[in-house]
Every structure is written in structure tokens, then in C-alpha cells.
Amino acid sequence: MTAGAHGPLAENTGPVDNTGHSRGSNGAGPDKNPGPAKNPGSAGNPGPAGSPGLAENPGLVDVDTTHWLDAALQRVPLRTGPLAPPPPGSGLEPVPGDKGLPFLGLGVHTLRYGPAFQLQLLRRHGPVSWWQAFGRRIVAVSGPDAVQAVLVNKDKAFATGWPAVIGPWFDGGLLAMDAPAHLADRRVMQTAYGEEAIAGYVLRMAEDAEAALARWPLGRAFTAVPAIRELSSEVTPRAILGVAYEPAGRRIMRAVEECIHAETAAVRLRIPGTSWYRAHRARRLLLAGLTRAVPAARERAGDDFLSVLSRIGGPDGDRFSTRQLAEHALFTLIASHDTTVVATLASFYFLGRNPEWQARARAQSLARPGGPPTVEALGGLDVLERVVKESMRLVSPSPINMRVAVKDTEVLGHFIPAGQLVSVCTGVNQLMPELWHEPQRFDPDRFAPDRNEDRVHRLAWAPFGSGAHKCIGLHVGMLKVKATLDAMVRRFHWEFPAGYEAAWRFSSLPAPSDGMPVVLTPRTP
Numbered sequence: 001m002t003a004g005a006h007g008p009l010a011e012n013t014g015p016v017d018n019t020g021h022s023r024g025s026n027g028a029g030p031d032k033n034p035g036p037a038k039n040p041g042s043a044g045n046p047g048p049a050g051s052p053g054l055a056e057n058p059g060l061v062d063v064d065t066t067h068w069l070d071a072a073l074q075r076v077p078l079r080t081g082p083l084a085p086p087p088p089g090s091g092l093e094p095v096p097g098d099k100g101l102p103f104l105g106l107g108v109h110t111l112r113y114g115p116a117f118q119l120q121l122l123r124r125h126g127p128v129s130w131w132q133a134f135g136r137r138i139v140a141v142s143g144p145d146a147v148q149a150v151l152v153n154k155d156k157a158f159a160t161g162w163p164a165v166i167g168p169w170f171d172g173g174l175l176a177m178d179a180p181a182h183l184a185d186r187r188v189m190q191t192a193y194g195e196e197a198i199a200g201y202v203l204r205m206a207e208d209a210e211a212a213l214a215r216w217p218l219g220r221a222f223t224a225v226p227a228i229r230e231l232s233s234e235v236t237p238r239a240i241l242g243v244a245y246e247p248a249g250r251r252i253m254r255a256v257e258e259c260i261h262a263e264t265a266a267v268r269l270r271i272p273g274t275s276w277y278r279a280h281r282a283r284r285l286l287l288a289g290l291t292r293a294v295p296a297a298r299e300r301a302g303d304d305f306l307s308v309l310s311r312i313g314g315p316d317g318d319r320f321s322t323r324q325l326a327e328h329a330l331f332t333l334i335a336s337h338d339t340t341v342v343a344t345l346a347s348f349y350f351l352g353r354n355p356e357w358q359a360r361a362r363a364q365s366l367a368r369p370g371g372p373p374t375v376e377a378l379g380g381l382d383v384l385e386r387v388v389k390e391s392m393r394l395v396s397p398s399p400i401n402m403r404v405a406v407k408d409t410e411v412l413g414h415f416i417p418a419g420q421l422v423s424v425c426t427g428v429n430q431l432m433p434e435l436w437h438e439p440q441r442f443d444p445d446r447f448a449p450d451r452n453e454d455r456v457h458r459l460a461w462a463p464f465g466s467g468a469h470k471c472i473g474l475h476v477g478m479l480k481v482k483a484t485l486d487a488m489v490r491r492f493h494w495e496f497p498a499g500y501e502a503a504w505r506f507s508s509l510p511a512p513s514d515g516m517p518v519v520l521t522p523r524t525p
């Protein structure tokens with residue numbers, strides 16, 4: 001049973017049109033575009049006869065109420081009301097939303113259901129709404145037009161909202177910066193993410209993934225989540241810093257993980273023993289180490305990210321100070337790690353649930369020349385490309401992009417006051433039936449050239465974000481994930497027991513709560 005049918009959270013669950021406007025009856029932007037939902041990308045692609053698509057992945061698009069906690073959460077009173085009164089005569093509407101419980105608000109719902117919860121907000125209130133979580137009121141924008149309005153940010157009304165939410169761990173990195181400094185630094189860094197530069201990183205990543213996977217146990221149960229996290233750690237230091245994983249790279253990645261863990265810390269005081277305290281210590285050590293590493297990286301003329309960046313942006317180019325280079329490198333370590341873990345995990349999960357796709361991916365990987373794949377060889381693996389894109393559609397590694405209003409503004413006719421935190425829900429767009437044919441179904445061929453469902457709107461598929469902060473490492477990220485999966489399908493086979501359904505949770509980035517137990521078996525030719 002799902003909350004689509006029961007409880008106060010199910011109120012006003014009328015369909016939305018393809019701009020994300022609710023066609024329910026709550027007055028939040030309905031009736032402006034009441035035409036039937038269109039999905040041009042799905043025309044002529046009705047899926048297999050008797051397709052079980054609608055029953056697939058229900059937990060990703062809706063709220064399961066079979067567990068007592070979910071049933072209880074669905075009974076939380078919404079306490080619906082406006083966010084802030086619009087200025088008189090502005091013609092703007094207030095943002096509608098839900099307060100939920102005192103202080104806690106609907107915070108537990110947010111962490112437990114992620115995009116499925118925000119999809120509920122969209123259904124209830126339309127593309128611009130607010131909700132309370134842990135004492136904070138956050139505006140959610142969902143649906144392609146609202147998301148586009150904020151990320152394109154035409155009148156510069158929004159700044160990055162990440163530091164306010166997750167803490168100082170990104171400080172000095174691109175995602176913590178705003179125009180004009182952001183644009184200037186990003187321009188310089190672009191070369192370090194260009195085609196020529198990334199060939200070196202990707203080759204190292206592919207070699208290290210191969211070596212790490214050779215140590216994975218076959219024929220006995222193990223849990224995929226920590227293993228894939230460790231794998232990403234092993235694959236990162238040589239490519240990004242030119243440092244071997246053992247022993248220095250391991251220590252560096254542990255410290256990076258301390259910073260990532262603190263993003264969701266409840267206690268934000270530097271009290272020894274807390275994750276906040278450990279993260280401050282980790283960041284200090286990382287910055288000191290990276291600052292020391294920059295001169296050597298510049299000298300060695302290597303093809304790792306830090307060497308390339310130090311040469312392009314270093315004092316010779318008179319652009320970045322050593323400290324700035326260290327901060328950019330640290331943020332790159334953070335940005336490239338967890339996101340690719342989730343993309344790999346999601347792809348691993350869906351390949352394990354869909355053996356026919358695993359077989360197709362394996363056939364293509366085995367057909368390429370042996371050895372660690374080059375960028376060109378990875379580019380030829382179009383089956384894996386579609387699998388990864390579809391997996392990131394269903395489980396978006398970074399399903400929200402945080403922004404803050406720097407002045408009074410509006411989104412789709414709704415008043416947003418200065419200082420308001422805004423969660424841009426790209427992950428919701430990726431699940432909307434108005435944009436995707438049977439969105440809960442794992443169907444990588446929706447990205448095939450004859451369907452191109454993602455082209456229905458430029459914000460329909462946006463796991464890498466959009467606008468000024470769009471992921472600068474998206475090619476590196478895609479290639480890292482593909483190189484890892486390529487090495488996996490060449491080496492072993494895996495399948496989840498029939499009926500296995502991972503319970504994805506969203507406390508930091510998405511991850512299954514059970515660690516995803518699985519048995520790998522050696523590949524048979």
C-alpha cells in the first residue's frame with residue numbers, strides 16, 4: 001500500500017501537467033495549464049505487453065506505508081499555510097506549504113523518502129511549495145519550469161545555498177562560490193576538466209578499479225555499499241592527487257569521508273567526539289597536506305588533476321594562490337567521491353535486478369580490446385551509458401541543488417522573500433509521469449536515439465544540475481562509473497534474489513538502508 005492512497009499526506013494528489021503545475025484543487029498554481037500531460041518521448045514506446053512497469057521500484061516514486069513508521073509518518077498533521085505574505089499590489093501568490101510537527105516538521109519524511117516526499121509536495125501544492133524540517137522552512141521547487149527558473153537564475157536572485165545547509169566543508173570550492181569570483185575560477189579550472197586532461201585521470205581510475213575489484217570476494221555474501229564506497233576511495237587519490245592509495249591515499253580519503261559525514265550532523269558544535277569536531281580536524285589536516293603538495297605537483301609535470309590544475313592556475317599563471325589550489329583540490333575530492341559512489345551503487349543495483357541488461361553490458365565490454373579502457377573505448381560502451389543514465393534518473397546521486405534568495409524575488413508567480421533557502425528538486429523531475437513514460441520502470445532504452453525521452457525538456461534529466469554550477473566533472477564522473485562497471489561485468493556476475501527491493505534512504509546522499517547484500521559469482525564465458 002502506498003501513501004498515494006491514504007493519510008493526510010495523500011491529500012490533493014491530482015496529476016500535474018508537464019510544467020509541474022498541480023491540476024488538483026488547492027489553488028497553488030492549478031488550472032493555468034490544464035491540458036493533458038504529454039510525453040512526446042514515449043510515443044510509440046508503450047513498453048512490453050503486460051509490462052509490470054507500474055509495479056516496479058514503487059519505493060522510489062511513492063511512499064510505502066506497510067512499515068509501522070511509514071504509516072505513523074503519514075498521519076503527521078500537515079498544518080498547511082502560506083510561507084510569507086507577498087508585497088501588496090505585487091500580484092504574486094504566497095508559497096503554500098506544510099509545517100508538520102513542531103520543530104521536526106516533516107524532516108523525517110525528507111530523510112526517509114527523498115524525491116518521493118518532494119513529489120508529494122508537488123502533487124499537493126504545485127511546483128513551488130515549502131515545508132518545515134528541523135526548525136527550518138525550506139522552499140521546494142519541482143517540475144521543469146520552476147527548476148529552470150531558479151537554476152538559470154536570470155535576474156541573479158539566487159546564490160549557492162550549500163554552505164548554509166551542510167557546513168563549511170565546501171568552502172573555497174566552486175560550489176561554495178558565487179559570481180563573479182565563481183565564474184572567473186571556473187573558467188580557469190575548465191582546462192583541468194577538458195578532454196585532453198581527463199584522459200590521464202580516467203586511465204588511472206580504470207587501472208585502480210581493476211586492481212581493487214580483483215580483491216572482491218566471490219562466492220560468498222558481502223555488502224555492496226561499503227565495498228563500492230571503498231572502491232571509489234581506492235580509485236580517487238592517484239587520479240586526482242597523483243598519490244598512491246596505500247598508505248597516504250587511504251588516510252586522505254578517510255579524512256574526506258569525515259567531512260562528508262558531517263554534512264548531516266545534528267550537533268554542530270566543535271565538541272570532541274562529535275562528527276562536526278572530527279570533520280573540522282580532517283579539513284584542517286587535508287588543507288595543510290594539500291598546501292604542501294601543490295609545489296611538488298607543479299614540478300612533477302604529472303597528468304593527475306592536482307598537477308594539471310597547479311600548472312594552469314598556479315602562481316606562474318598568476319591566478320590561484322597555493323591555498324586556493326588546495327581548496328579547489330579538496331572540494332574536487334569531496335564532489336567526485338560520494339556522487340560517483342551513488343551512481344555506481346544504483347547502476348550495480350539495477351544491473352543485479354535486470355540480468356538481461358547485465359548480459360548486454362557484459363557482451364559489449366568483452367568485445368572491446370583488453371586492458372584498462374581508454375576514454376574512447378568507454379565512449380563505445382553505449383549499453384553501459386544508457387544503464388548509468390537510467391540508474392541516475394531513478395536514484396539521482398544529488399537529487400536536490402540548494403540555493404538561497406539574495407533578494408525578494410518570485411518563481412512562477414510565487415513570492416520568495418530574501419534569505420529564503422530553496423531546494424531545487426531535479427530528482428523529482430526525473431520521476432514525473434508527465435515527462436517520462438512509466439517513470440518507475442528501469443528502462444535504459446528510453447535514452448536510445450530513437451526515443452530520447454530525456455529531450456522532452458532540458459530539465460527533465462538533470463542529475464548533474466544545470467546553470468552556472470552545472471557539474472564541471474560530469475565527463476570524469478560518467479567515465480569513472482562506466483570504467484568501474486566495465487571492470488565489474490568483465491570479472492563477475494551478480495543477481496539479487498527475486499523480490500529483493502532496496503530501501504533507499506536520503507539522510508545524506510541516497511543509499512540503501514540494508515547495505516545491499518549480494519553474492520558475486522565468477523563470470524562464465
Ligand code: HEM
Nearest residue numbers: 174175335336339340343397398401464465469471473477
Ligand atoms: C555521477 C557523478 C556526479 C554527479 C551526479 C554530480 C553532480 C553534481 C551536481 C548536481 C552539481 C551541481 C550542484 C548544484 O548546482 O547545486 C555538481 C557540481 C560540481 N561537481 Fe559534480 N557530480 C558528479 C561527479 C563529479 C566529479 C567526478 C567531479 C570532479 C572530478 C565533480 C566536480 C564537481 C564540481 C567542481 C562542481 C561545482 C561546479 C560549480 O559550482 O561550478 N563532480 N555535481
